[in-house]
Amino acid sequence: MRAWALSEWALVPVRLFLGVTFTFAGLQKLSNPAFFQATSPTSIQSQMAGAARLSPIHSFLHAMLPHAVLIGWIIAYGELAIGLGTLLGLKTRIAAIAGAFLSLNLFLAVSFHSSPYFTGADIVFLFAWMPLIIAGGGSRFSADALIARAAAKQSGFGMSPLVALPFETVQNFCGHYHEGSCTARSGDPCEASQCPVLLSRAPQVTPVDITTFKRRSVVIGGTTAAVVAGAAVVTGFLTTAAGHLEASAASGEKSTTSSTLPGGGSNAGTGGAAGTLLGPASSVPIGSAATFTIPSSGDPGIIFQLSKGTFVAYDAVCPHAGCTVGYAPSAKIMVCPCHGSEFVVATGQVISGPAPHGLTPLTVSESSNGNLYLQ
Numbered sequence: 323m324r325a326w327a328l329s330e331w332a333l334v335p336v337r338l339f340l341g342v343t344f345t346f347a348g349l350q351k352l353s354n355p356a357f358f359q360a361t362s363p364t365s366i367q368s369q370m371a372g373a374a375r376l377s378p379i380h381s382f383l384h385a386m387l388p389h390a391v392l393i394g395w396i397i398a399y400g401e402l403a404i405g406l407g408t409l410l411g412l413k414t415r416i417a418a419i420a421g422a423f424l425s426l427n428l429f430l431a432v433s434f435h436s437s438p439y440f441t442g443a444d445i446v447f448l449f450a451w452m453p454l455i456i457a458g459g460g461s462r463f464s465a466d467a468l469i470a471r472a473a474a475k476q477s478g479f480g481m482s483p484l485v486a487l488p489f490e491t492v493q494n495f496c497g498h499y500h501e502g503s504c505t506a507r508s509g510d511p512c513e514a515s516q517c518p519v520l521l522s523r524a525p526q527v528t529p530v531d532i533t534t535f536k537r538r539s540v541v542i543g544g545t546t547a548a549v550v551a552g553a554a555v556v557t558g559f560l561t562t563a564a565g566h567l568e569a570s571a572a573s574g575e576k577s578t579t580s581s582t583l584p585g586g587g588s589n590a591g592t593g594g595a596a597g598t599l600l601g602p603a604s605s606v607p608i609g610s611a612a613t614f615t616i617p618s619s620g621d622p623g624i625i626f627q628l629s630k631g632t633f634v635a636y637d638a639v640c641p642h643a644g645c646t647v648g649y650a651p652s653a654k655i656m657v658c659p660c661h662g663s664e665f666v667v668a669t670g671q672v673i674s675g676p677a678p679h680g681l682t683p684l685t686v687s688e689s690s691n692g693n694l695y696l697q
Contacts (some may be wrong), residue, residue: 412543638681
């Protein structure tokens with residue numbers, strides 16, 4: 323009995339963690355306008371483009387790039403719905419299946435090449451959903467359990483919980499039990515399936531219309547799910563609106579989107595510089611960033627002007643899982659949008675992981691005519 327009760331409570335911490343995490347992840351995306359801006363280095367489109375370089379499903383990611391913003395909205399609201407369903411214990415098994423599917427796709431797209439493999443959170447989330455898929459959400463703090471009780475009550479029968487009793491306990495109070503034999507069964511071995519005590523004391527079950535119970539469960543469950551879904555949509559809309567207002571009202575905050583250098587192909591250069599023309603130095607104001615494409619590899623690059631005439635540039639591919647890092651002006655650091663690795667602007671060195679090392683530096687020079695060249 324104790325083990326049965328504890329097994330119900332054992333699912334609560336898993337539900338709480340997964341529910342809070344996915345709800346927070348969805349709201350975080352909805353509150354970040356840059357996540358849905360295709361030109362932002364921290365957008366869903368930039369993340370998909372960066373992940374496609376190493377992902378085993380790179381062909382699929384490339385094909386989906388034109389629809390990246392729509393996919394971003396689906397992921398954000400999907401995470402919110404999965405999180406709320408798991409927290410409330412509402413359609414828990416469906417929410418867990420959706421959460422596992424999303425985690426599997428994120429694992430294949432983003433963290434497949436994480437080394438060691440357990441440094442990528444997506445594979446951990448994938449297996450964390452398994453108990454809820456197998457066992458459901460349980461009856462503790464569960465909307466599904468409340469819906470079942472309400473449907474049972476309206477259908478005219480109770481939902482009293484079953485009490486598990488070890489057969490040894492039955493033998494202790496059974497008047498027919500004697501040294502392994504059942505005297506009521508002419509000395510045959512004592513068996514639970516043939517026990518006259520259990521059979522004679524079995525409760526009488528009143529026949530009920532199970533169709534009515536199922537129908538009422540669907541109606542109550544569907545209504546509850548619709549109310550929660552409506553609340554999730556309103557919450558998501560308000561969160562998105564608040565995120566846009568905060569971004570537009572931030573005093574003195576520069577845009578997180580970087581300018582893009584036009585490039586010009588291989589060029590001998592003029593004014594004492596040679597290499598690949600990136601564009602005018604004026605496109606990279608002091609303290610800001612600009613992005614470009616590295617011709618030799620096709621990787622994204624990022625360049626900064628630290629002080630007048632002093633430029634630093636890096637291959638913007640994060641060494642952890644291949645996402646494209648972006649510049650966070652408020653913190654004055656480079657940040658990987660996928661797993662949060664942070665890098666020093668002046669040197670490219672990693673501040674915090676999971677990136678195993680810093681960004682690859684590039685050599686950039688300014689010619690006397692004011693253009694930037696990649697060496």
